[in-house]
Amino acid sequence: MPVEPSANFPFNNEVFVETPYLANLTERVMMYLKSGFPVHLSGPSGTGKTSLALNIARKLGRPVTLIHGNEDFMITDLVGGNVGYRRKKVIDNFIHNVYSVTESLQQQWLDGRITTACRNGHTLIYDEFTRSRPEVNNILLSILEERTLSLPGFGDGGEDLKVHPEFKAVFTSNPEEYAGIYKAQIALSDRLITIGLENFDIETETAITSAKSGLDAARAEKIVRLVRAFRDSCGQPVVASIRTSIKIARVVSVNGLPMGKDEPAFRQVCADVLHSLVPGPARHGQEKLAGLIGEIIAGIFN
Ligand SMILES: Nc1ncnc2c1ncn2[C@@H]1O[C@H](COP(=O)(O)OP(=O)(O)OP(=O)(O)O)[C@@H](O)[C@H]1O
Numbered sequence: 648m649p650v651e652p653s654a655n656f657p658f659n660n661e662v663f664v665e666t667p668y669l670a671n672l673t674e675r676v677m678m679y680l681k682s683g684f685p686v687h688l689s690g691p692s693g694t695g696k697t698s699l700a701l702n703i704a705r706k707l708g709r710p711v712t713l714i715h716g717n718e719d720f721m722i723t724d725l726v727g728g729n730v731g732y733r734r735k736k737v738i739d740n741f742i743h744n745v746y747s748v749t750e751s752l753q754q755q756w757l758d759g760r761i762t763t764a765c766r767n768g769h770t771l772i773y774d775e776f777t778r779s780r781p782e783v784n785n786i787l788l789s790i791l792e793e794r795t796l797s798l799p800g801f802g803d804g805g806e807d808l809k810v811h812p813e814f815k816a817v818f819t820s821n822p823e824e825y826a827g828i829y830k831a832q833i834a835l836s837d838r839l840i841t842i843g844l845e846n847f848d849i850e851t852e853t854a855i856t857s858a859k860s861g862l863d864a865a866r867a868e869k870i871v872r873l874v875r876a877f878r879d880s881c882g883q884p885v886v887a888s889i890r891t892s893i894k895i896a897r898v899v900s901v902n903g904l905p906m907g908k909d910e911p912a913f914r915q916v917c918a919d920v921l922h923s924l925v926p927g928p929a930r931h932g933q934e935k936l937a938g939l940i941g942e943i944i945a946g947i948f949n
Contacts, residue, residue, distance in 0.1 A: 663702045664858045666851040669695075672842070676703050676817070679840045685791055685816040687836070690844030693888030695855070696819040697774050699844075704770040709813055712764040712771045716778030716820075718829075726786055727759035729800055756800070761786065765796050768813030777820045781832045791816065791838045849875070852889050860896035866906055869947055870896050876943045877921050881936065885924040894920050908948040917944060 665673070676686045680703070688696040704711045714725070732752045739747040764771045776784060790796050794810040818839060820831065846852065849871060857867035871892045878887035898916050899906060906913050918940050925936065 668851045687818040687839040687841040693890035700817040710769045712769045716775040720779045725761040729754045730757045765810045768811030771816040856892040859893045861900045
């Protein structure tokens with residue numbers, strides 16, 4: 648079934664492809680968000696978590712705050728802080744021979760991104776949130792549960808901010824990423840509804856690959872099947888995702904390469920892209936991999 652690109656993402660104006668599979672997933676996430684629960688999309692790199700989160704935010708129709716997790720984040724980066732003082736000077740010379748001056752200093756507060764989102768009812772997308780340190784993410788606990796955000800440094804007296812009723816949050820994370828991530832603290836995970844995203848169905852991957860490369864659906868499907876076959880048979884865990892299929896399809900499309908088992912340029916592109924998924928030391932088996940890729944191509948284009 649041909650699938651029409653449905654709408655543009657916020658931020659990057661890219662087209663979002665919605666298939667029945669993705670529509671079902673989107674509906675579930677919307678249902679949890681509407682019931683007041685933040686949702687966590689967890690899955691390997693390139694499975695479409697961020698794209699899905701952006702599309703959900705677009706559907707919610709509220710302004711979007713997008714944050715990318717970062718281990719250098721400090722609490723003040725998310726919440727905000729005092730950035731200086733405001734000086735107020737009142738000169739009273741109402742009676743010409745009386746001259747009175749009153750001066751005061753007031754702390755100047757600047758909201759951080761999460762505070763802005765809570766105050767104004769944005770949809771917060773916290774992409775790869777496990778890249779930030781758990782103690783920084785702790786500020787989310789009261790936002791998500793009690794719907795308040797305590798800002799002790801706000802102005803001179805502090806503020807207990809009531810979170811806007813339209814505030815909603817979608818988190819993404821990649822559990823397989825081996826470097827630079829922290830384990831999400833149980834208290835935070837416990838507040839989220841986690842949906843594990845594996846690779847989408849073949850129809851969805853084909854529709855996305857076709858939309859993002861300009862290749863027709865029949866050729867896009869062959870590339871998707873090739874990438875899937877490589878993932879299943881290369882004998883080690885590799886991140887062969889929609890992103891991989893898009894790479895091959897876009898090179899084929901942009902350069903007008905013919906596809907087939909006897910097309911050396913096409914075989915070379917597949918070999919280059921698929922080899923680069925295999926981690927360093929295992930590349931010693933280059934010849935074996937090249938043989939495997941050749942067999943997969945022959946099977947698909949027989
Ligand atoms: N439904 C979709 N419509 C259009 N393009 C999509 C869709 N889903 C994924 N993509 C494309 O697939 C690629 C990977 O998607 P995305 O970046 O959302 O994955 P991810 O799981 O967030 O990856 P990472 O964990 O590496 O950040 C991107 O090029 C994205 O534009």
